[in-house]
Amino acid sequence: MMKxxxxxxxxxxxxxxxxxxxxxSTLLTLTASNFLDTANFVNIGNQIAINLIIxxxxxxxxxxxxxxxxxxxxVALTGIIAASVLKKLEPGLESAMVSxxxxxxxxxxxxxxxxxxxxxxxxxxFIATLGMMITVRGxxxxxxxxxxxxxxxxxxxxxFSGFYGPIPKPIVVAAVVCILGIFILNKxxxxxxxxxxxxxxxxxxxxxxxxxxxxxxxxxxxxxxxAISGLTLTSMMNAAEPIAGNLYELDAIAVVVMxxxxxxxxxxxxxxxxxxxxxxxxxxxxxxxxxxxxYYHQLVTGIIILFSVVINSIQSKSSS
Amino acid sequence: MKKHVSLICIILIALMGVVAxxxxxxxxxxxxxxxxxxxxxxxxxxxxxxxxxxDFWLDLANGYKDAAAExxxxxxxxxxxxxxxxxxxxxxxxxxxxxxxxxxxxxxxxDTNLLSPxxxxxxxxxPIINVIDxxxxxxxxxxxxxxxxxxxxxxxxxxxxxxxxxxxxxxxxEGGEIMHIMGLPGNPxxxxxxxxxxxxxxxxxxxxxxGVWPGDWDRKKxxxxxxxxxxxxxxxxxxIGANDTIALGALQAVKNAxxxxxxxxxxxxxxxxxxxxxxxxxxxxxxxxxxxxxxxxAIEVALQILEGTFxxxxxxxxxxxxxxxxxxxxxxxxxxRSQYTGLKDF
Numbered sequence: 001m002m003k004x005x006x007x008x009x010x011x012x013x014x015x016x017x018x019x020x021x022x023x024x025s026t027l028l029t030l031t032a033s034n035f036l037d038t039a040n041f042v043n044i045g046n047q048i049a050i051n052l053i054i055x056x057x058x059x060x061x062x063x064x065x066x067x068x069x070x071x072x073x074x075v076a077l078t079g080i081i082a083a084s085v086l087k088k089l090e091p092g093l094e095s096a097m098v099s100x101x102x103x104x105x106x107x108x109x110x111x112x113x114x115x116x117x118x119x120x121x122x123x124x125x126f127i128a129t130l131g132m133m134i135t136v137r138g139x140x141x142x143x144x145x146x147x148x149x150x151x152x153x154x155x156x157x158x159x160f161s162g163f164y165g166p167i168p169k170p171i172v173v174a175a176v177v178c179i180l181g182i183f184i185l186n187k188x189x190x191x192x193x194x195x196x197x198x199x200x201x202x203x204x205x206x207x208x209x210x211x212x213x214x215x216x217x218x219x220x221x222x223x224x225x226x227a228i229s230g231l232t233l234t235s236m237m238n239a240a241e242p243i244a245g246n247l248y249e250l251d252a253i254a255v256v257v258m259x260x261x262x263x264x265x266x267x268x269x270x271x272x273x274x275x276x277x278x279x280x281x282x283x284x285x286x287x288x289x290x291x292x293x294x295y296y297h298q299l300v301t302g303i304i305i306l307f308s309v310v311i312n313s314i315q316s317k318s319s320s
Numbered sequence: 321m322k323k324h325v326s327l328i329c330i331i332l333i334a335l336m337g338v339v340a341x342x343x344x345x346x347x348x349x350x351x352x353x354x355x356x357x358x359x360x361x362x363x364x365x366x367x368x369x370x371x372x373x374x375d376f377w378l379d380l381a382n383g384y385k386d387a388a389a390e391x392x393x394x395x396x397x398x399x400x401x402x403x404x405x406x407x408x409x410x411x412x413x414x415x416x417x418x419x420x421x422x423x424x425x426x427x428x429x430x431d432t433n434l435l436s437p438x439x440x441x442x443x444x445x446x447p448i449i450n451v452i453d454x455x456x457x458x459x460x461x462x463x464x465x466x467x468x469x470x471x472x473x474x475x476x477x478x479x480x481x482x483x484x485x486x487x488x489x490x491x492x493x494e495g496g497e498i499m500h501i502m503g504l505p506g507n508p509x510x511x512x513x514x515x516x517x518x519x520x521x522x523x524x525x526x527x528x529x530x531g532v533w534p535g536d537w538d539r540k541k542x543x544x545x546x547x548x549x550x551x552x553x554x555x556x557x558x559x560i561g562a563n564d565t566i567a568l569g570a571l572q573a574v575k576n577a578x579x580x581x582x583x584x585x586x587x588x589x590x591x592x593x594x595x596x597x598x599x600x601x602x603x604x605x606x607x608x609x610x611x612x613x614x615x616x617x618a619i620e621v622a623l624q625i626l627e628g629t630f631x632x633x634x635x636x637x638x639x640x641x642x643x644x645x646x647x648x649x650x651x652x653x654x655x656x657r658s659q660y661t662g663l664k665d666f
Contacts, residue, residue, distance in 0.1 A: 148565075
């Protein structure tokens, strides 16, 4: 009985999003003949995977009341560096592993620098990560000389692109990251403190908890996930571009907020983020399937983002 | 410092190999101009490009410098740090005007950011050549008291037309469904290339235009769009990308769907990535539009203006372009290797 109640409140949090997803899917099933097709769902999954991986990290960051604007640039830099490392090494599984390790290390380093700026130098997260966004993009441009690194070898490509049975690997990566995110946010001490810091940072500090340490960990997680996203993107496209990941931070923030995570902190949900990403993915897929004029794409996407955020805020007001 | 050394190296290498070829190729571009006069003195020409962080503008700068060396004039090339630095570019032009060049060749980052220094240059009687992008329209010139001698550019509408033409040839009588993935909606070159696509497909009854989708110049987004369209139009035969990045993104979607044998993909710009893909038999074609030669021509026009032989009714000079495909790619790379930074690795 308890379990059932817990279950029903669980879904209640997402009723708005689920309703929007179901409504939109029904609409698309009726108007676009190819929407209800396994291949199309595989498409949507593939398309949202990159954003979702970043958004999971963003969810945890926003839960602490912070923000990470550097993730898009992070995607570009980690992709460029991993691809360059890969090109310098002999083809093989080991070199693929080395490049992935280097990529994730760079991403984590960017996160740690973000964390240091925010905790040790007390910069507001918005400014610290905005500065890092521009700096990291600059490094990516300089490192690559503005050029695309392409023609990567199979061992690397096979790790993140292609299929496991019928499921594309980017979807599998995103699913693993989601499960990891749910686990971190709900079952670990980092998650607990992230929520507490977002709720009332002063109070957590007074309790003798090292707030700075946990903030640092949270930004490092966000940086590492952006790196995984960058590696997945690089392998999907078989190319690393210095301009890749442009505005990905905003896409990630949009789906996080659509998912009911509060921008002021203290409340976060990876499942909400997943549903938000799914809704945004379906919207974009639908715009393409229904052949909507190019000029209308942004308008429709914007309205749907606003719509779902408004529903969330009405809901949270009524439940409190 | 290192950057300067490598830049100088590039220029030197280019100087050694290029001049002969440039001379040979020149005939292709000069007919519109007529004879290029020998300068009566060592003119100083001020060049302002958008930035020097990508190959396109680097190639342009090399064209200017090689032409200057060939004709015995002095060229100084200036650039903003990035394509976002519109104010910096304006300040650079202000400083350049103080240096009293004989002619200015400018490629403004936006169509408005250089208006005030250009007005100053016009007041001082310095001839201005507008090169490639962004275009200072006659209306804007009149409104802001600017006089542009001529606009030397490439025809963006023609780019996608050439691509569609080649695709139509490739598909033959049978034809089929064709789509366009455009650049960022609202961006002038994206709109012009879209217009070229629409005009060209209308001329081929065997090609059925199924529409235009936005790709925002982004590889991933273009892949997503192509994947969706392959879903809604399983019989698609051809995709025209507004540039090579878009085309390569779309190509990835075609490969993911296992439809390489059914769908051909064409791009524009002739970036190294696309050339490699054509060599590998994946991308069908790309359109090269010769930024090096454009700059070279700008110097020639400058000389004509200075010596008074320029036909002033030529308010716009559009330079030629070529479709590069599997049939000619090796030869093109060989021909243009010394002029284009991106071709050096082939």
